[in-house]
Amino acid sequence: MDTVSFSLIVSSLILFLYFMLKRSKSLNLPPGPQKLPLIGNVHQLAGLLPHRAFRELARKHGPIMHVQLGQISAVIISSPKLAKEVLKTHDIALADRPTTFGSELVLYGNTDIALAPYGEYWRQMKKIASLELLSAKKVRSFSRIREQELDGFLKFLRSSSGKPININRTITELINNVVCIASFGKNCKQQQALLEFLDEFQRVNTGFYVADLFPDFKFLYVVSGLRSKLMKLHKTLDKIFDGIWEEHEGRKRDGEEQEEDLFEVLLRIKEEGGLEFPITNNNIKAIFVDIFAGGTDTSSITIGWAMTELIRHPSVMKKVQAELRKAFKGKGNITESDLKGLSYLQSVIKETLRLHPPIPLLLPRVCREQCKIAGYDIPAKMKVFVNGWACSTDPDYWEDADVFKPERFEDTSVDFMGTNYHFIPFGSGRRMCPGITFGMVAVELFLAQMLYYFDWKLPDGLSPTDIDMTETEGSLVSKKFHLYLIPTTYAPDN
Numbered sequence: 001m002d003t004v005s006f007s008l009i010v011s012s013l014i015l016f017l018y019f020m021l022k023r024s025k026s027l028n029l030p031p032g033p034q035k036l037p038l039i040g041n042v043h044q045l046a047g048l049l050p051h052r053a054f055r056e057l058a059r060k061h062g063p064i065m066h067v068q069l070g071q072i073s074a075v076i077i078s079s080p081k082l083a084k085e086v087l088k089t090h091d092i093a094l095a096d097r098p099t100t101f102g103s104e105l106v107l108y109g110n111t112d113i114a115l116a117p118y119g120e121y122w123r124q125m126k127k128i129a130s131l132e133l134l135s136a137k138k139v140r141s142f143s144r145i146r147e148q149e150l151d152g153f154l155k156f157l158r159s160s161s162g163k164p165i166n167i168n169r170t171i172t173e174l175i176n177n178v179v180c181i182a183s184f185g186k187n188c189k190q191q192q193a194l195l196e197f198l199d200e201f202q203r204v205n206t207g208f209y210v211a212d213l214f215p216d217f218k219f220l221y222v223v224s225g226l227r228s229k230l231m232k233l234h235k236t237l238d239k240i241f242d243g244i245w246e247e248h249e250g251r252k253r254d255g256e257e258q259e260e261d262l263f264e265v266l267l268r269i270k271e272e273g274g275l276e277f278p279i280t281n282n283n284i285k286a287i288f289v290d291i292f293a294g295g296t297d298t299s300s301i302t303i304g305w306a307m308t309e310l311i312r313h314p315s316v317m318k319k320v321q322a323e324l325r326k327a328f329k330g331k332g333n334i335t336e337s338d339l340k341g342l343s344y345l346q347s348v349i350k351e352t353l354r355l356h357p358p359i360p361l362l363l364p365r366v367c368r369e370q371c372k373i374a375g376y377d378i379p380a381k382m383k384v385f386v387n388g389w390a391c392s393t394d395p396d397y398w399e400d401a402d403v404f405k406p407e408r409f410e411d412t413s414v415d416f417m418g419t420n421y422h423f424i425p426f427g428s429g430r431r432m433c434p435g436i437t438f439g440m441v442a443v444e445l446f447l448a449q450m451l452y453y454f455d456w457k458l459p460d461g462l463s464p465t466d467i468d469m470t471e472t473e474g475s476l477v478s479k480k481f482h483l484y485l486i487p488t489t490y491a492p493d494n
């Protein structure tokens, strides 16, 4: 870097800080940890995952904190009471999403649902998602796909009896097969490429990269190599969808009849027209990034953590298997309609989501118009993170908050539908997750069958206390080191 560009950068930073300071003096911003020049609080995140670092800081500085992450001014909410203020009282004022250079480029100008700015386009697409793509009826129509894929999975487990299998990888593949067939029909040749694309996109689009924290300094995208990575990803996604369109045309030409998949639903809606915002092919691609990302990883992460906690807590494993083996006794084939009334399984899933929500900081929001939270000013454009994980492990609301104890959900009406702010794994308010039914059916069905048909143990020489619980980095948090377990086929005595 030459001397002229260096001086330019330093003087722009000084000017930027001067205006930030002047502006913040006239506002009553929430308190927060002391900020260092230029980087603000970035150093306090070093070495810890953001949801953990924010919970630590909140314990010292309170449930509403102002932090400066480079150029990004953000408020962190860490208590159920204030989460309610953000997600209910000020839901509309705080209903925008932040965008990054990456999401702008790869999601075709943020025309998906999760990152689209609050407004009429987002409203139209969320309605299509809720009524057409992810409705209870549509989710039910995919039950054959789930059951067929599960059949293959159970055969694989039987053939692996006595041998260690990688739980996280096999579950991700199973769920991804279901999402892929529901989205694009059988034998989609682009599945692997799409998975690799998502993996890489989630790695580079966390919003916590240095270039994302200093968005005005566009050269950082270039010098860090992020720009070229994102351009490459954008091209890859286009190529994948060229393939998907070709396959779709091929199936139409061959006159193949099958259940209307999600891609066909969107093409039908596009062709029917009459929408305030006509859907383009690029909008369709952006929406499938949401469906693929939302549909695969969140559910497989939940099953992965549930199996991890069950193997660490043998008495819970025994109790949930006893419930399933009693309920399914004498039933030849277990289907989705047999899952009703399995209250302890439900408690195990809820407790897993409480301790290991796949998206612990929910998706961040951006303030659209100045409002007050807990008496503090939240100016327009301020980024707001609700630490859902801090809320669901808040010792004021949960006894032994960090301990896995599914019994706490027995005989309570606490659920994850967005009105109990101490348990919000799917978020709450207008921007709440529209994929709850789609995600939860798969989690319940697959977990129930894995636990009914098989007993599970750790590979020789390992004990439950040896399990490494380290989490991955990124907005989706899964188990960093995959769990290996040995299945043994359970023979019901009828």
Ligand code: HEM
Pocket (backbone or CB within 6 Å): 113, 114, 115, 126, 129, 134, 290, 291, 292, 294, 295, 296, 298, 299, 302, 357, 358, 359, 362, 363, 364, 424, 425, 426, 427, 428, 429, 430, 431, 432, 433, 434, 435, 436, 438, 439, 440
């Ligand atoms: C265990 C399963 C899942 C979990 C824990 C989960 C969690 C979440 C969370 C925390 C949010 C942010 C909510 C907020 O900001 O208040 C979200 C949003 C979203 N989820 Fe999910 N999700 C799951 C499954 C799915 C599935 C299966 C799909 C689609 C196939 C999906 C699609 C979306 C979309 C499109 C949004 C953005 C909504 C908006 O901004 O209006 N999710 N999800």
